[in-house]
Amino acid sequence: MSDAVSIDDLVAWIRAFRDAVHRHKDELTRLDSEIGDADHGSNMARGLDAVVAALNPAPASASELFKTVGMTLVSSVGGASGPLYGTLFLRMGPALASDEVDAETLGAALRAGVDGVIARGKAEPGDKTMIDALSPALDAWDAAASEGFAAAARAAAEAAARGRDATEPLVARKGRASYLGERSAGHLDPGATSATLLLEALRDTLAGTG
């Protein structure tokens, strides 16, 4: 069926995210060195390794899958990214109660997740956080969802990357980078960078689907 994704696709997405984070681990940590505490790469790598381990065997449903991902991130990452990424996935689960996951449902689930992150972290777009990648990605997803998964994921990944790049000149108002005040400008936000990897992993995983 070309307009629905399987559990296996979703598991493949999470695995692809893990792989991407490992490939970019040093870069994420370097970005976090500049305006944070030099641990974002190892935080995300540690958490996603735990996630991949917890996905074996693969959960039976999409909602259970994301619950496992979220709980595992919450209980293995710590830091700011642990509860935030954890919340993202924990909130996605309930939005995927049915077994049919089409582009619109996945978009709705992602939005529920990002709303959860905003509720927890109280960041707004422009605060120089992962929200700056996630928010525009969602809008792009919704706009392209009717064209199917592959198109929606492509649009979302592009928007996330643009959002990530747009964090560079910003002065951080949330998270650890905010302590630097004006000095936080001129650097990419590490969380927006890892969030872009998340959406790029989705794009790559769904490239073959409708």
Place this chain on the structure above:
Amino acid sequence: MSDAVSIDDLVAWIRAFRDAVHRHKDELTRLDSEIGDADHGSNMARGLDAVVAALNPAPASASELFKTVGMTLVSSVGGASGPLYGTLFLRMGPALASDEVDAETLGAALRAGVDGVIARGKAEPGDKTMIDALSPALDAWDAAASEGFAAAARAAAEAAARGRDATEPLVARKGRASYLGERSAGHLDPGATSATLLLEALRDTLAGTG
């Protein structure tokens, strides 16, 4: 009188020693970094500054002069070099009871001083200490004393320098360098280096005398 030195000459000697130590302060400390604790230059400079201050006004007699020098070194240097250089001068005083200081008396005084250093520090020639410069210098002084001050001081300074250079291959058996064991070989001894400065200062001060 060409074969006797005045108090002023002796004071000039000590001042010249102070100046030489200041000129070589970094070198002495560097040598002490290699096989010790990086303080010989500052120790000697601190002590000799105090000595020069204490010599104003100049003492009335040679024996009083050296007593002052010795006491000041003992009470301002600390470390190994404080009591040792202090003892050197403290023991010279009594050997210069008469006001006539000729080359033989100064030689005898120096020997009394060096004997005192040996009694205190229990170092023998070849242990890689200041003794390795002082001992041969004394022998050379005595051998040349009949030719007058300038010749004796020249001979002593040369012998001291040779003794200093000969410390390079030695494995230290006394002082802090001994803790390095075999690793102490291949470096000049800082104390032998400063002792050579002492005798070179004497040579330079007495260059104009008989």
Place this chain on the structure above:
Amino acid sequence: MKKFVNDPDDVLAEALRGIAVAHPDLRVDAENRVISRAEPTRAGKVALVSGGGSGHEPLHGGFVGRGMLDAAAAGEVFTSPTPDQVLAATQAVDSGAGVLHIVKNYTGDVLNFEMAAELAEAAGVRVESVVVADDVAVQDSTWTAGRRGTGTTVVVEKIAGALAEEGADLAAVAELARRVSGAGRSMGVALTSCTVPAAGRPTFELPDDEMEVGVGIHGEPGRSRVKLASAREIAKLMVDPIVHDFGDPVGPAIVLLSGLGGTPLIEQYLLYGEIAPLLADAGVDVQRVLIGDYITSLDMAGASLTVVKADDEMLRLWDAPVVTAGLRWSA
């Protein structure tokens, strides 16, 4: 990277092993990375739980013991502990009288402790929280993450710990903890970066003639980078913003000058020799002072100054007996 480590990823687990074997009066839960008193909490005593990223030792584990904390949850280096860890710590020491969470104000710490508190309440444990936000290097604002929590945490843990030991109830202990927290201001200066073991190299590069002013305790760069200054000038850079932030005359105070991990005691005393007269001039009446490594940033060279405006009750509780690895005295 010049460190006593085996695998950089095992630093925390292995350090906990050392703590466990060195301190028989502590219980180390290796799985949850929780350090608690070996003796169970006395019935009716409010328990104090703190925690945060590791790398700030003796904070927090070194302050577990009679008269101070009941448990500490140790996160990875510079990474707040997870809710599970904090929950484990909380449940391990609750006697039924409730638990006070002492949280340093960092997004990660706040979020993870919040989640843990929710979980603990759901499991029937009463939890109160105090968030320490004392770092005057950070402009305070409702639009941002607010100020970091640094040295005042030590003072909160000591004073609230003493009150809990006396048998006060959760509301009273929490109220005092918040009062102490509100009365503290801190300011830090770094002469070098630290090196996070897992990163393997210094978090930031700092030329030989420069220093970072207004640093926190996670190796993050400071508020500004300036030319390396004398201890006298640095003392001013630390005292002035604290005094200015208090606004009103401070009066009696507890002062903590903490090394950041790579600065030896002789320098800390020298620096305090410069700080003391400046505090006196500014009307700070130093009643108690601690100098040493109490809240550190791995191997960073630097120091942070904390001034806590102290009333008589705080001073009395400060003086109360404490028996921990990091702070120890009798009445």
Place this chain on the structure above:
Amino acid sequence: MKKFVNDPDDVLAEALRGIAVAHPDLRVDAENRVISRAEPTRAGKVALVSGGGSGHEPLHGGFVGRGMLDAAAAGEVFTSPTPDQVLAATQAVDSGAGVLHIVKNYTGDVLNFEMAAELAEAAGVRVESVVVADDVAVQDSTWTAGRRGTGTTVVVEKIAGALAEEGADLAAVAELARRVSGAGRSMGVALTSCTVPAAGRPTFELPDDEMEVGVGIHGEPGRSRVKLASAREIAKLMVDPIVHDFGDPVGPAIVLLSGLGGTPLIEQYLLYGEIAPLLADAGVDVQRVLIGDYITSLDMAGASLTVVKADDEMLRLWDAPVVTAGLRWSA
């Protein structure tokens, strides 16, 4: 040079100023650079005086107080104090019951303390001396300066201090001090050099992948330079020569793992986690352990391990109350 200093030549004087203002229970004689208890020595109590070069803080000034030293003479950085200083310290605290000099075995310390003892005796003060020479990195021989004195000094000061506090006479205190001194062995490892303020640069250069084994506490290079090793391997490099030097099984012991000034506590605990099982395997029954910065070498990264074979009397006196800036507990 990244340090809290004003003029590198004033480091000691200015650090003493900080100590004086931070510790009202200490008296700091700025002229003679002597730190003593503010309270005069109790009549009949034997007084303990130690001292040495500065840069090893908290040693010795941080150990002045009830149950430990009566006075410490602080030399320039890494330079033994002069006889005048030691004499001033000795005369300041003699109650008539005599004074024990605790001397670390370095030519400079030994000579200056010897001269001071001669002067003190001449002034009518009874003096006994104990020379600590515990560093197994140095081959012992009557033809050399012998072993350096390092960590065992802390244990001698604590235990002899407790016995003096109990009212024992000079001969008994000196005898015990010598017994403790003879029962201690130490071994140090440096990961970096330290920087003597007056020198302004590191005493030795050490490549990023090398370390010095068998270092003392004066920044002198060690016995050998080897490739940087894991904490596990370093623990072996420290434990083996100590155990080997004892020869006989050690049995009950007091253990001190001291950071050298630039190594944070988290690494010290990690290292101790590796040391403890090796000690146990070698038959060392660790009865008491101290981990932290107790005898340092300015800002050197590294650690030194001390094992003191302890009998019941030593353990009892170790546990006796002590109230100093650097070591503090009650019975």
